[in-house]
Structure formats: structure tokens, C-alpha cells
Amino acid sequence: MILPAILQSFESQIQETLKPYIKISLKESENISLTNSKVxxxxYWPVNEPYPVSPEHEPLRLLAQINFSEIPQGIEELPTTGLLxxxxxxxxxxxxxxxxxxxxEGFRVVYHETTEATALDDFSFLDAISYDEFPLGEGLELAMSFDIKEAAMSSETYDFDAHFGEEFRENDDLMxxxxxxFSGxxxxxxxxPGFTQFDPRDDDTPFDFLLFQLDSETVxxxxxxxxxxxxxxxxxxxxDLKQKNFSHVLYNWDCG
Incomplete structure (x- = not known):
């Protein structure tokens, strides 16, 4: 790790926080299937299962799906198969x-152990749902590719001050x-994770693993x-992740 001079005296503290993660890159493609990893x-949705809806009975839109058989191995907590x-x-x-x-209620995280069931192929019921209040533009579909990387604790993570100290936080040049x-x-x-505001978690949080993060980007x-x-x-x-139990997930988004 090559650090700028101002951070070199903190190298050991930074090294202590290093974690592997999977970087996701997005690209336009004409060859994206119902079961591929994508935004x-x-x-993919089994034709005989009820489609997820909001409390107002409006169909929910797909933000993204991850096919675990397509991602590189290296993070032991993650499944190796299935579609999230x-x-x-x-x-x-x-x-x-x-x-x-x-x-x-307003969001849903769904895990399919397999994608062998007959898939729904008529999505006309989504046509009436506006994209005006959705983070994806109308018709957006982007393929994912993956790389294993390593990075230190991001600066807005809830336990950053506990590790680096408040004096570090108060030094604008250091920060x-x-x-x-390491913005994340x-x-x-x-x-x-990365945030434009602040981490919604605190020291008592049970939500200790970043399941998925999607940034703003033009592709x-x-x-x-x-x-x-x-x-x-x-x-x-x-x-919960190791048990493939996705019923208890914290969802957050923020902007500047």
C-alpha cells in the first residue's frame, strides 16, 4: 500500500482495517439474460410465485440482482450459488x-436457491409504474462484472472514530x-460502505456486513x-448471511 506522506505515520492502523470486497463494474450489453447479474x-421470477408488491399493492421494480455463481470466490460469508x-x-x-x-415493505430482498423454475416472461404489469421516483432511468439494464479488491475502513463508517480517534477526524488535511x-x-x-451523509448504524448494530452497494453513475x-x-x-x-436468511436487511440511501 502506497500512502501519501501525511498518512504514513498511520500505516499500521490503516493496515489493521483492511478487508476484501468485490468491486462491481457496470457496462451496457445486449446479451443480458433473466438470470445474469445486472442492474x-x-x-428472473418463478411464474407460480406471487410477485413482490408495496403496501399499496404496487409492483416493486428490480433494482439489481446478483448471481453468486458469477462472482469470484474470496469472501467466505457469501453463497457460491443462487440468485439474490x-x-x-x-x-x-x-x-x-x-x-x-x-x-x-417498500423494498424486498429475495434469494432464489436455484433458477430452475419456469420463469415469468410477461412483465407488462410493470408498464404503468413510473420511473420518475426511482433511482434507475427508464429502460436501464446494465451487466455486472466483478473483481476481488481490498480496502481500508471508509471515513464515514460508524466505528471510524473508535479506531482512528477524534483528533484524526478533526484534522481536515488528514481526513x-x-x-x-478510502471513501468507499x-x-x-x-x-x-460509503456514504454522502453518515452511517445509519451505531455500535450496537447487528448489521455488520455490506450485502450490496450501488452508487450513482452514468454508464x-x-x-x-x-x-x-x-x-x-x-x-x-x-x-444471517451464512444461513442465507435475507428476511432482516437494513436498507439505506442518502445524497449530498
Whole structure:
């Protein structure tokens, strides 16, 4: 790790926080299937299962899905097979509930052990749902690719001050140099999250694993935009993740 001079005296502290994560890159493609890892588009959905809806009975839109057989190995907590999906409501908060951020009503996290069931192929029921209040542009569908990376604790993580100390936080030059390297602002699975505001978790949080993070980005002619260039995060408890229990997930997004 090559650090700027201002951070070199903190190298051992920074090294202590290093974690592996999976960096997600997005690209336009004409060859994205219902079961591929992707942002947007139509989901794989078993034709005989009820489609996820909001409390107002509006169908939820697919934000993204991750096919674990397509991701590189290296993070032992993650499944090696199956399809994980993230659905959101089309409303002014993108399905988030500030008071109950882990209550899956305006959003849904769904895990399919296999994709062998006959898949739904008629999504015309989604045509009436507006994209005006959704972080993805109309018709957006982007393919994912993955790389294993390693990064230190991001500067807005809830336990940053406990590790580096308040004096570090209060030094603007230190924080600026650190943020340039370890903001955490990118699409990723695992590792440390990024925020444009603050971490919604605290020291007592059970949500210790970054399940999925999607940043704002323009890819070719397609745009992902969380409010005013924000970022969305989904967190889960590590034990729940190992048991493939996705019923208790904290969903958060913020913008500058």
C-alpha cells in the first residue's frame, strides 16, 4: 500500500482495517439474460410465485440482482450459488422507511436457491409504474462484472472514530487525504460502505456486513441516480448471511 506522506505515520492502523470486497463494474450489453447479474431490467421470477408488491399493492421494480455463481470466490460469508435480488418501490423515498429501515415493505430482498423454475416472461404489469421516483432511468439494464479488491475502513463508517480517534477526524488535511483513498463510494459487495451523509448504524448494530452497494453513475447513455448524486446500501448480519436468511436487511440511501 502506497500512502501519501501525511498518512504514513498511520500505516499500521490503516493496515489493521483492511478487508476484501468485490468491486462491481457496470457496462451496457445486449446479451443480458433473466438470470445474469445486472442492474435494472426484468428479474428472473418463478411464474407460480406471487410477485413482490408495496403496501399499496404496487409492483416493486428490480433494482439489481446478483448471481453468486458469477462472482469470484474470496469472501467466505457469501453463497457460491443462487440468485439474490433487490426490489424497490417507485416513490419519493425509493421504498426506504427512515423509522423502520429493516422492514421489508417498500423494498424486498429475495434469494432464489436455484433458477430452475419456469420463469415469468410477461412483465407488462410493470408498464404503468413510473420511473420518475426511482433511482434507475427508464429502460436501464446494465451487466455486472466483478473483481476481488481490498480496502481500508471508509471515513464515514460508524466505528471510524473508535479506531482512528477524534483528533484524526478533526484534522481536515488528514481526513481529506484519507477520503481520497478510502471513501468507499463505488458499487461493491462486502468490505466497507460509503456514504454522502453518515452511517445509519451505531455500535450496537447487528448489521455488520455490506450485502450490496450501488452508487450513482452514468454508464453510456444510462443513468443511476440516487436523489442528488447519492448512494444506496444494504446491510445484513453475518450469521444471517451464512444461513442465507435475507428476511432482516437494513436498507439505506442518502445524497449530498
Amino acid at each position: 435494472g431490467g426484468h428479474p 435480488q433487490f426490489f424497490l418501490a417507485s416513490d419519493d423515498l425509493y421504498g426506504m422507511d427512515f423509522d423502520e429501515p429493516a422492514t421489508q 481529506e487525504a484519507y477520503y481520497e483513498l 463510494l463505488e458499487h461493491r459487495i462486502g468490505g466497507y 453510456g447513455s444510462q443513468e443511476i441516480l440516487w436523489g442528488d448524486v447519492g448512494i444506496g446500501n444494504f446491510f445484513i448480519n453475518t450469521d
